[in-house]
Amino acid sequence: MEVSSLPLSPTHRGKLISAGYTTILSLASVSPHHLARDLNVTHDEAIAILNVALKNDKSGESNPTRSIVTGAQNAWDMLREEDMLRRITTSCGDLDNILGGGISCKEVTEIGGVPGIGKTQLGIQLAVNVQIPVAYGGLGGKAVYIDTEGSFMVERVYQIAEACIANIMENHVLPRKDNQVCQETMQCNSFLENIFYFRICSYTEQIAVINYLDMFIEEHKDVKIVIIDSVTFHFRQDFDDLAQRTRVLSTMALKLMKIAKKFGLAVVLLNQVTNKVVEGSFQLSLALGDSWSHACTNRVILYWNGNERYAFIDKSPSLRSASAPYSVTGRGIRDSTSQCKRTRMM
Amino acid sequence: MANKVISQMGLPKSISNIFEARNILTSKDALSLTEFDLVELLDVGMSEVNSAVTHISEMTCPPYQTALSLMEERVQNEYLAGHLPTRLKGLDEALCGGVPFGALTELVGPAGIGKTQFCLKLALLAALPTSHGGLNGRAIYIDVESKFSSRRLIEIGAESFPEIFQLEKMAQEMAGRILVLRPTSLSEFTESLQQVKLSILQNQIKLLIIDSMAGFYSGENDRDVKAPKQHLLGWHISFIKSLAEFSRIPIVVTNQVRSQNCDELVQYPFQAENKHEIVKDPERLNSHLVAALGIHWAHAVTIRLVLESDSGQRYIKVAKSPISPPIAFPFVITSSGISLLNDNGIEVKGPEIHSIHCQGYLWLRFLTRGVVKLHTPWPIIGTVFSSICVCQLTFSIN
Numbered sequence: 001m002e003v004s005s006l007p008l009s010p011t012h013r014g015k016l017i018s019a020g021y022t023t024i025l026s027l028a029s030v031s032p033h034h035l036a037r038d039l040n041v042t043h044d045e046a047i048a049i050l051n052v053a054l055k056n057d058k059s060g061e062s063n064p065t066r067s068i069v070t071g072a073q074n075a076w077d078m079l080r081e082e083d084m085l086r087r088i089t090t091s092c093g094d095l096d097n098i099l100g101g102g103i104s105c106k107e108v109t110e111i112g113g114v115p116g117i118g119k120t121q122l123g124i125q126l127a128v129n130v131q132i133p134v135a136y137g138g139l140g141g142k143a144v145y146i147d148t149e150g151s152f153m154v155e156r157v158y159q160i161a162e163a164c165i166a167n168i169m170e171n172h173v174l175p176r177k178d179n180q181v182c183q184e185t186m187q188c189n190s191f192l193e194n195i196f197y198f199r200i201c202s203y204t205e206q207i208a209v210i211n212y213l214d215m216f217i218e219e220h221k222d223v224k225i226v227i228i229d230s231v232t233f234h235f236r237q238d239f240d241d242l243a244q245r246t247r248v249l250s251t252m253a254l255k256l257m258k259i260a261k262k263f264g265l266a267v268v269l270l271n272q273v274t275n276k277v278v279e280g281s282f283q284l285s286l287a288l289g290d291s292w293s294h295a296c297t298n299r300v301i302l303y304w305n306g307n308e309r310y311a312f313i314d315k316s317p318s319l320r321s322a323s324a325p326y327s328v329t330g331r332g333i334r335d336s337t338s339q340c341k342r343t344r345m346m
Numbered sequence: 347m348a349n350k351v352i353s354q355m356g357l358p359k360s361i362s363n364i365f366e367a368r369n370i371l372t373s374k375d376a377l378s379l380t381e382f383d384l385v386e387l388l389d390v391g392m393s394e395v396n397s398a399v400t401h402i403s404e405m406t407c408p409p410y411q412t413a414l415s416l417m418e419e420r421v422q423n424e425y426l427a428g429h430l431p432t433r434l435k436g437l438d439e440a441l442c443g444g445v446p447f448g449a450l451t452e453l454v455g456p457a458g459i460g461k462t463q464f465c466l467k468l469a470l471l472a473a474l475p476t477s478h479g480g481l482n483g484r485a486i487y488i489d490v491e492s493k494f495s496s497r498r499l500i501e502i503g504a505e506s507f508p509e510i511f512q513l514e515k516m517a518q519e520m521a522g523r524i525l526v527l528r529p530t531s532l533s534e535f536t537e538s539l540q541q542v543k544l545s546i547l548q549n550q551i552k553l554l555i556i557d558s559m560a561g562f563y564s565g566e567n568d569r570d571v572k573a574p575k576q577h578l579l580g581w582h583i584s585f586i587k588s589l590a591e592f593s594r595i596p597i598v599v600t601n602q603v604r605s606q607n608c609d610e611l612v613q614y615p616f617q618a619e620n621k622h623e624i625v626k627d628p629e630r631l632n633s634h635l636v637a638a639l640g641i642h643w644a645h646a647v648t649i650r651l652v653l654e655s656d657s658g659q660r661y662i663k664v665a666k667s668p669i670s671p672p673i674a675f676p677f678v679i680t681s682s683g684i685s686l687l688n689d690n691g692i693e694v695k696g697p698e699i700h701s702i703h704c705q706g707y708l709w710l711r712f713l714t715r716g717v718v719k720l721h722t723p724w725p726i727i728g729t730v731f732s733s734i735c736v737c738q739l740t741f742s743i744n
Contacts, residue, residue: 007392009385048391115644116666116700150449150591151648154417155442156669192414199408201588204348204374211403236642237580244378251380272645284614301614307696312616330671
């Protein structure tokens, strides 16, 4: 491996190369003292360079008793770990089915669709559902809601939380002792209190929040879902240089994936759609371009099929591509079969 | 907060000087670059850059609120919990109280359906004293298509709120609170928006109406280059949205319709198998109008109300809203403005809520009834286009 590929400052890199240290291997056996003298840098700087170099040098540390390659995990362990993870239900059985039980933690899921299809509704529903206590089969976590469009309505969150609590009460009958404990946590207000809301007014702030999330979640360990509604809005304006936009977007996506892995939480990105010209005719496709479509692990598209709303799994490494109907009711996202029974909520 | 200056953030002096020397002055400059770009540009190590970026991000990041504190704040600080009631009972119920503050509400519909009527009524409501359910403030009306009629405004006022308008000088007072701007070009429009931004803070302005947003964008004078226009629309969208957000006033925008092109598929590639079916459906093509300004704009509005007419009956539909079910209300336009025929509404299923019908056209009914009042041609003159149609029709009848 070449020294030039290390994340070092250009000065240090230049000094290393001119002193003859072109490969990482050549750095492996040198002492910091020696290096400092050779490069004419301070002792501390030399140690920092060696740290960077040796961290990147994976072949140097082979410890067969622990694992063959450090940092790797074998597929069997991963499978067991995945089975342990709970998924966040969408409150729609059909949708949960095609998603393999709900929105999965540790992954980035992108949800896109035309205006008014229910993206924000699904976002709010997930922010509420993540809080269903463990005793009732939920995660008992908290939610971070990053609103870039100003479409987050607290009245609606209250309605959905209320309906969610009512649903749990109907479906579960617990022993009295447990019930009392849960009664206390199952209040609408405590549901609202567990949603951390960031209102973002520019793409700079959006990047800043995503950088800051690492620190924020360190303090609030029980955050189990991060929702960005929508990831697109500010990036569709204000950018003249599309190549730079792509770079900034892909670093952002990497950071989100890192957060999802590190804290074992679900990241849900809501995306807008745009018209794309394919062979002379217009088609709908999710915004932000082709390179962005690599950024997320799962991609779900919401669309109209006849008179019903459907969700389609457009991309996923583990799920079959399938579609399922859902509906948006006064109580939130529900199965579409319940549509006929629905009464107007006022 | 995007323009916070890096040197004021309390970074170690050594590193903040490097940022300044490379002309990276604000957090926007710094965060628009990736960490690797910064390492190259600043000539410092990765770990320094990382910690600097983390610090800048922390300082730039807006503070969070819990949903609970957000709700309490809205309920306590804002009159009517942040809604301007439209006085249409059913619609107010569906919208949880009315047109929300701090958000963009769009009215879309064919010419002459009553969009301007709705706007005039809202302007009056913002001006009314709080004792009568208004906001007791000023309203700014950006009249792009020269459709604002002060006579009609007073007429609506006198019919709907006689108790106020009969008082001496009250009509003058109310109408005096409604400020009309008439930009004549896109650049003037941009300018007046910027003016509005300044005056909202100083003068008790409680409502902003833009009638219509599509006026300049669908104008024929500058159709040559499409891309810069899209870009400008993007700029307007984020400007208007941030205006709504920071001033916490309702912003109401009207939008025109255009007919849909046959080659415009409103489908994703994976739905391709249904393609032929839809193109062959002649009825759909006949009646299919779509909102002007496209999908980018449609994403940006928080609430979309569609005004349409179907078999001679006008409907107002809540087509997009984070809080309301899809629901339609039949309405008529009377001398007191828009009034709903019933407050229960009709629930609409499926994507039908987004479609815009224009069947059994309205002015036919007026002509047959013979109630076209020429001195107040309010229901008819939607755009120049429709009024030309009316003239042609009258001649042909004669």
